[in-house]
Amino acid sequence: MENGLIIELKGVSKSFAIGGGREFLALKGIDLEIHQGEFTGLVGPSGSGKTTLLNLMGALDNATEGSVRVLGRNVESFSHTEAAHFRKESIGFIFQSFNLLPVYTVFENVEFPLLVAGVAAEERKKTVTQALEWVGLLDKMYSRPTQLSGGESQRVAVARAIVKKPRIILADEPTANLDAENSHNILRTMVKLNQQLGTTFVFSTHDQKVIDYLRRKITLVDGRLFKDEALTPKLAGNDK
Amino acid sequence: MRTLLLLALKNVRGAGLRTWLNVATLSFGFVTIVWMQGIYEGMMRQMVTAQIDTEYGGGQFWHKAFDPFDPLSFEDAHGEPGDALKKLVAEKKATPILLRTGAIFPNGRAQSVVLRGIEPTQEIVQIPGGVLLREGEALPGLIGKRMAEATGLKKGDTVTIRWRDVSGTFDATDVEVVEVMNIAVPGLDAGQLWLPLRTLRRLIGSAEATTLFVTEKGYVESHIEDPNFVWKNNDFLLSEERAIFESKKAFGYILYVILMAMGLLAVFDTQVLSIFRRRREIGTLMALGVTRSEVVGLFTLEGSLHGVLALFAGALWGIPILAHAAKIGIGLPKMSDNMGIAIGARLYASYAPQVLVVTLCVLLCSVVVVSFLPARRIAKMRPTDAIRGKG
Structure with missing residues (x-):
């Protein structure tokens, strides 16, 4: 990884079969580099390919053409099992609809990635407590997802994403189901994580509130990289 | 494996009423099947003993x-x-x-x-x-x-x-x-x-x-x-009674199949429904690094746990009933003489350990298979679709 380059896409295209032998080209020849510690957003209207691109970076899907290198590894050559191991070790995900596991408590939800990674019980307890402290949810440790507000649920999802201290966190529309206040709370937490832990964040969003926090904005239109610009965040992690 | 088992236990516990309905149905099937096997085994044993004691000797x-x-x-x-x-x-x-x-x-x-x-x-x-x-x-x-x-x-x-x-x-x-x-x-x-x-x-x-x-x-x-x-010899002498007994037992097999089908259908139905309703959860598990085969294993384990829980539940309420059938026996009406085999006025259930072990193994294996069959579908799911609750 040259100069902290952790995500590198070259000539990436992705198409989906849409029936009747036809195909929909979601991404067209994307070239992109993302470096360690970036706070980057993939911005664009619905159907522009943001989530598809995020899925490729997260080894959840394979490109039809081109190469996707994440943390120095060719993601598109992974088998299902290799991709799963890669995600387990290196990537944290935050989803639009939180995707918390409903029968688990907040603690168990956050503990889950560590359980899958085979971390010892003592270490798990310590790390989960730390992550919940980060997102300010220590008092909700034993609550179930159904007992949480939208903002709290998304903070649990953030804690779950950061608990294993991944190098990259991919967040797909993380504020789409949140009100303004909760959105700002979540984003401030992410900025703090980015600054203090050096975690790279890549967002897929069209929410202006998210864009206000970004340091780099990559605009996608119709599956093509339309604009790649550096930003000065209007809002910082500690700002109210 | 330990992680999967822990997760499966949590999921089964978290499913609440659905779990207990399945466990109740399965345990009813298990106990009834074991009871029936015991009755037939007892019937056979009583018949052979009575025939040898009073007619065939050695x-x-x-x-x-x-x-x-x-x-x-x-x-x-x-x-x-x-x-x-x-x-x-x-x-x-x-x-x-x-x-x-x-x-x-x-x-x-x-x-x-x-x-x-x-x-x-x-x-x-x-x-x-x-x-x-x-x-x-x-x-x-x-x-x-x-x-x-x-x-x-x-x-x-x-x-x-x-x-x-x-x-x-x-x-x-x-x-x-x-x-x-x-x-x-x-x-x-x-x-x-x-x-x-x-x-x-x-x-x-x-x-x-x-x-x-x-x-x-x-x-x-x-x-x-x-x-x-x-x-x-007694093999020859008892062959007629055994043939009559086997024909009676055929009815038992039909009941066996019905009871098993009832229990297994409940598990199968729960599995299918569970996989359909939990697609988003399946996608999340995959995103968090759980492999497809591990997710299939998790759902199979969850279904199988119903069988294991049913065994415990069945043991809890079934053992007194099974013991009663073995010790006190069941009074038989006079018309049971027409069955053509020597049983006596009371029928005592008998549970041969081998028959018991084989029966329980067959039951448990059936639950595992029925849990696995719908879970195979997970292996075909695309993580990106599953995360959005599709696929």
Whole structure:
């Protein structure tokens, strides 16, 4: 990884079969580099390919053409099992609809990635407590997802994403189901994580509130990289 | 594996009522199937024991002309044994039985009977022959409860019997019923009149006539060569009863399949529904680094846990019921005599450990298979679709 380059896409295209032998080209020849510690957003209207691109970076899907290198590894050559191991070790995900596991408590939800990674019980307890402290949810440790507000649920999802201290966190529309206040709370937490832990964040969003926090904005239109610009965040992690 | 098991346990616990409904259905199936197996096993064991104790002993030597299914053969199916069989009788390792057809006339009606001559002092089979030692004006005769009910005879009644001697001449005399015995084997009771062997031999005019010899229990086949008698071991003697028993058991298998299908359908249904409803969760698990095969394993384990929980639940409420069936038994109605096999007034369930282990293994394996089949679908899901609750 040259100069902290952790995500590198070259000539990436992705198409989906849409029936009747036809195909929909979601991404067209994307070239992109993302470096360690970036706070980057993939911005664009619905159907522009943001989530598809995020899925490729997260080894959840394979490109039809081109190469996707994440943390120095060719993601598109992974088998299902290799991709799963890669995600387990290196990537944290935050989803639009939180995707918390409903029968688990907040603690168990956050503990889950560590359980899958085979971390010892003592270490798990310590790390989960730390992550919940980060997102300010220590008092909700034993609550179930159904007992949480939208903002709290998304903070649990953030804690779950950061608990294993991944190098990259991919967040797909993380504020789409949140009100303004909760959105700002979540984003401030992410900025703090980015600054203090050096975690790279890549967002897929069209929410202006998210864009206000970004340091780099990559605009996608119709599956093509339309604009790649550096930003000065209007809002910082500690700002109210 | 430990992680998957922990997760599966949490999911099963978290599913609440759905889990307990499945567990209840499965445990009902499990206990009923084990109970049924126990009843059939008990039935078989009681039948074999009763047949051996009262009729077959350790096996029989039959007169070569004897055919138990052809009463007409009884007229000629008797003869004198060779020295080896005589020696066996002298050593009290076998007892002779003489069978003849005849008729009795209770309340003025004629009824065919089989006259059975038995040595009153014999101890080979559990027939209370000792009562036949009584002396009186009429000959002493012994009948069973079924025979008493069918003819209206009771202890102390006198009835006229008619028979033919070895020359084919009819003769008749009176027999007093000295005892009405309770015997499990219908074939030794219904239509049977027991007389002292020596008396019956005298009546037919043949001092050494014997239709068959019953050997003592545990008799080791010694290949006695006799010109008139052939050896029949218990495998042969019990084959008819076993065939009847197997035909009865077929009904049990049908019930077995119905009960199993009921329980397994509940698990299958829950699995299908669970996979459909939890697609988003499946996608999340995959995103968090759980492999597809691990997710399939997780859902299979969850389904299988229903089976394991059902075993525990079944043990909790089922063991007292199963123990009751084994110790106190089940009272049988009189019409159960018509089943054609010797069971007795009460049926005691018997649980052979091997049968129990095999049954429970089959049940558990079926639950695992039924849990796995719908879970295979997960392996075809795309993580990106599953995360959005599609696919």
